[in-house]
Amino acid sequence: MSSRSPAAVRGGSPIAVSSLSDGERLAMLDDLEQSGLGWFWASNASGQLTYLSGAIATRLDLPLEELIGQPLTTIFAAADREERGKSLALMLGAHKAFAGMAVRAARRPEGAVLRLSGQPVTGTTGEFLGFRGTGADITEEYHREEETARLARYDSLTGLSNRHRMAHQIEATLTAFKAARRNCAVMMIDLDRFKHVNDTLGHAAGDALLKQVASRLTRAIDRECEIGRLGGDEFQVMLPDIDDRGVLGELATKIITMLRQPYSLEDGRCVIGASVGIAIAPHDGVTRDQIVRAADLALYAAKNGGRAQYRFFSGDLENETIFRRRLEQDLGTALREQQLFLRFEPIVEATGGAVASLEAHVCWNHADRGVIDEEEFAQIVEGSALLGDVGRWAIAAACARAALWPESVRIAVNVPVVLFLADDFVEIVAAAIEAAGVAPARLELEISEAVFFGDTSVVDRTLAALFKLGVRLTLDEFGSGYSSLAYLRRAPFDAIKIDQKLVAEAERHDGRELGLVRAIVALAGALQMDTMAGGIESAGLLAALTDCGVRYLEGPIFSEPLDEGTLDQEMAGGAWKIDPGAERTRRARRRTVFRKIQVIHDDYAYEVTLRNLSKTGALIQGLADVPKGTQFVVDLGGGQLAVATVTRSNGDVQGLEFEQSLVEDGSGGLCTRNRVSPYALAAAGAPLAPLGAGKFLGMDQGGAVPKFGYAAPAREGG
Incomplete structure (x- = not known):
């Protein structure tokens, strides 16, 4: 016989009837709440808390009596700090069931994390009475998920x-x-x-x-x-x-x-x-x-x-990048077909100006590009897989060339780190010396401080073998921060070459940096080593370094790197001395001197030749009869527009002064601070797109009438 009464069956669905008393049910509920397996809460129709399991209050570290009667939305806040989850206020206001909402105590945002679920309660006539719901402590689970999400971002x-x-x-x-x-x-x-x-x-x-x-x-x-x-x-x-x-x-x-x-x-x-x-x-x-x-x-x-x-x-960078990659690919051909050659930069004694040695710089006679000088070649080869091969070639070629010089002049060669750390480096050097028939002491190997990052035993063994071979060793880039003084004391170097960045800083500030130079000279003297400094351009820096006691000096103030023909002429006179020349400066990297640009006046665009450019102004050529005070908008390309005023005018040449100074572009050139915004162009009907590289104002002259005439075309190089 069924144990269910007819009253236990509603709508055809049987419902189990509890045989527990109300007291027993309450005791079971208390046990469940205290165990932490189930927590309960309730609110009235106004959203105020009317019931909360004591275990929840304890877990939140808040007094229960202070929570009852408070709006639920002021007690709990979303646990998601970026508030990407559901809004508790929105859920409560909608009077709809919700589940799985992660919350924290608003007054204890770093405390426990709870997962709340709620069910709306309605009266017999359907009126909304409030919510009843459950809660669970998910602190550990939440933090694990949060950490996983953090690691993903x-x-x-x-x-x-x-x-x-x-x-x-x-x-x-x-x-x-x-x-x-x-x-x-x-x-x-x-x-x-x-x-x-x-x-x-x-x-x-x-x-x-x-x-x-x-x-x-x-x-x-x-x-x-x-x-x-x-x-x-x-x-x-x-x-x-x-x-x-x-x-x-x-x-x-x-x-x-x-x-x-x-x-x-x-x-x-x-x-x-x-x-x-x-x-x-x-x-x-x-x-x-x-x-x-x-x-x-x-x-x-x-x-x-x-x-x-x-x-x-x-x-323009995309074409530059493609071209440089092609050059790197052509480097193997350059080695095979003997397209590389050397230029030599004199290193002179500070007292007397006698040329003591020549530093070899590698250049490239490219089949299509022509001569690539030592600065550009160094940029191309750095990081190339063929850097070590170029270094091998340079040592052999330098020794062969030095065999033709007077015995008093040495040859200096910079050694790439990858070549120095090669197993056969000492054999390469010995073979180059033997093939050229030069005395080992005439070869100076400039070794970067970066080699000290290599295996200590390999570095020690290589330096000892080179010392035994009899070549001179120069520690290059000293002061760039790699080497330890303790290691330097026991390494067999003949000279220290001060890092060029430190030398440049000494020229700009001439205080603390010159003190460092003096300290390096004193250290070298204590270790019985010579000192060298390069990149010297000014007479002031030359005097300061000489006063510091630097023995060997190098830089444009003495000479730029020389080709073999010029070198032979200098060597022919016997003893070779170089007096520093105050008028000498470092050769500027080859750039286009003349460039066609547009200047705009009264809505008419003129094409002129830009002859030179500085931060504050420019020199243009090509227009006739332009009076002083005339204003132009100068189009430097790529959306770069500069407002300028003619400050001097001589025939077809005008000097311009910019309204706003140009700034450094990072590559030795100049650019405008701001450019025409593509947003402004889009507002005028053009599609929103990046700016092109060429002239920006390819203007439709419309009905504009030119005010100035063109002079005879400027001759490039004139």
Whole structure:
């Protein structure tokens, strides 16, 4: 017989009838609440708390009596700090059931995390009476999930945003900024020489270094930004609401300066560098893919430009990048077909000016490009897989050339780190000396401090073997931060070459830096080593270094690197001395002197020749009868417009003064602080797109009438 009564069956569905008394049911409920397996709460129609399990109050570390009667929305707050979850107020206001809402105590935001569920309660006539619900402690589970989510968005080593989060942030920002017509800059930062630290000191040292880099980056950027590590030694920075290239250039310089300061690691100090590429939306790209690619191209150009510098993106960089990659690919052909040749830079004694040695610089006579000088060649070969092969060739070619010189003149060759650490390096040197028939002491090997990151036993063994061979050893780039003085004391170096950055700083500030130079000279003297300094251009710096006691000097004030023909003429007179020339300066890198640009006056665009350019003005040629005081808008290309006034006029040549000074572009050139905004062009009916590389104002002259006539065409080089 059934134990259910007819009253226990409603609507055809049987309901079990409890045989427990009310007291027993309440006791069971109390036991359940105290166990933590189930907690309960209730609110009235106004949203005020009417019941709460005591265990919940205890878990929240709040007095129960202070909670009863308070609005539920003031007691609990969403646990998700970014408030991406459901809103408790919205759920309560909708009078609908909800489940799985993670909340914290509003007064204890760092405390326990609860999962709340609620069911609306209605009266017999359908009126809303409030909520009844349950709660569970999910603190540990929530923190595990939160940590998992954090690891998915942040770099576990540095705590910076990871590649995925940076992509999302840039995508979301550019989408929002496109609608709001706002600017956004992206920097790509790559560490110079980091791989060498990682390979020689180990990954633990590399990780410690990356943490310090992340900390310095965070301190260097004192404005709203998002900083991320994309992996390895590559970092990315997003800077909203900025398109001023003057400000961005200053910030990039600050980053480079801070990142190249010495780092303290367990195995000692080290110095690295950084290169920075900068692109600005919407000028250089509208989408995330466009702007990141533009910043990447600018970074590649910065690294190829000599590292430790920044570059802004321009439309010309893509062609420059493709061309440089082709040059790197052609390097193997250059070695096979003997397209490489040497130029020689004199190193003179400070007292008397006698040429003591010549430093060999590798150049390239490219089949299509022509002569690639020593500066550009050094940028191409750095990082190339053929760097060691070029070093081998340079040592052999330098020794062969030195065999033709007087015995009193030595030959100096810079040794790439990868070649110095090669197993057969000493044999390569010995073979070059023997083949040329020169005395070993006439060969000076300039060895970078970076070799000290290599295996200590290999470095010691190689230095000892070279010393035994009889060649002279010069420690190059001293003061860049790699070597320890204890190691220097026992290494068989004949000379120390002071780092050129330190020499340059001494010329600019001539205080603390000159004190360091004096200390290096004193240290070298105590160790019975000579000192050298290069890159000297001014008479003032020359006098200061001589006063410090530096023995050997090198730089444009004495001579630029010479080709073999010129060298033979200088050697023919016997003893060779060079007096410093105050008028000598470093040869500027070859650039186009004459460039066609447009200038606009009264809505008419004239094509003229830009003869020179400075931060404050320019010299143009091509227009006749232009009076002083005339205002032009000068189109420098790529959306760069500068308002200028004619301050002098002589025939077809006009001197212009800019209303706003130009700024450094990171590669030795100049650019405008701001560019015409693609947003402004879009407002005028043009499609929203990055700016082109060429002339910006390809104007439709319409009914405009030219006020000035063209003079005879300017002759380039005139």
